[in-house]
Amino acid sequence: MAEELNLRDVENIQREADCSICLNKCSERLLPNCGHSFCEECLHKINENGKISCPECRKVSTLPDGKVQNLMRNFVAMRIRDQTTTIIEEKGRATGESAKMKLVVNLLNGKKMEVQVNGPDVTVNELKREIAEKSNIGEDHQRLLYLGKELENEKKLGHYKIGPYSTIHMVQRMLGGRLILFNILSYG
Numbered sequence: 001m002a003e004e005l006n007l008r009d010v011e012n013i014q015r016e017a018d019c020s021i022c023l024n025k026c027s028e029r030l031l032p033n034c035g036h037s038f039c040e041e042c043l044h045k046i047n048e049n050g051k052i053s054c055p056e057c058r059k060v061s062t063l064p065d066g067k068v069q070n071l072m073r074n075f076v077a078m079r080i081r082d083q084t085t086t087i088i089e090e091k092g093r094a095t096g097e098s099a100k101m102k103l104v105v106n107l108l109n110g111k112k113m114e115v116q117v118n119g120p121d122v123t124v125n126e127l128k129r130e131i132a133e134k135s136n137i138g139e140d141h142q143r144l145l146y147l148g149k150e151l152e153n154e155k156k157l158g159h160y161k162i163g164p165y166s167t168i169h170m171v172q173r174m175l176g177g178r179l180i181l182f183n184i185l186s187y188g
Ligand SMILES: [Zn+2]
Pocket: 019, 020, 021, 022, 023, 024, 026, 038, 039, 040, 041, 042, 043
């Protein structure tokens, strides 16, 4: 019998099912002709006059009737995403230890960044420190939002039901108290 996959293996499999453009666990994955699949939102961004040049392989696909929505769904990727999410959650619980989890942070200009934290018991403050190390945006300059809610420094990520590959949106706190909001996507 095959050895059981560890958490990291499952995360790697899940990565394959993520949209390689935005790294999001996207709700829908659509298939251009080349066979690489992406989320609908990203495909809209790269749609040029009804044609998609695949960011992975550069093959050009013509969209049916010029519309992204008319592409076939990649049900396999979506199923892998759902099942790996369940396995990751269960394995995290079973080991008792706070499993490492990766989060996606939306930064300036639509840029995305992955950060890894020690599970849902990590506080928002600790997450900010992690982001600061990777992005050069100081902790004091970060405001973090999840599902439209601002995260309070001393609360734990689990309090907000933030889990593996959740997408956090950053709003940068500017000098003089002004805020710049960027790339706040409604993401179910
Ligand atoms: Zn995407």
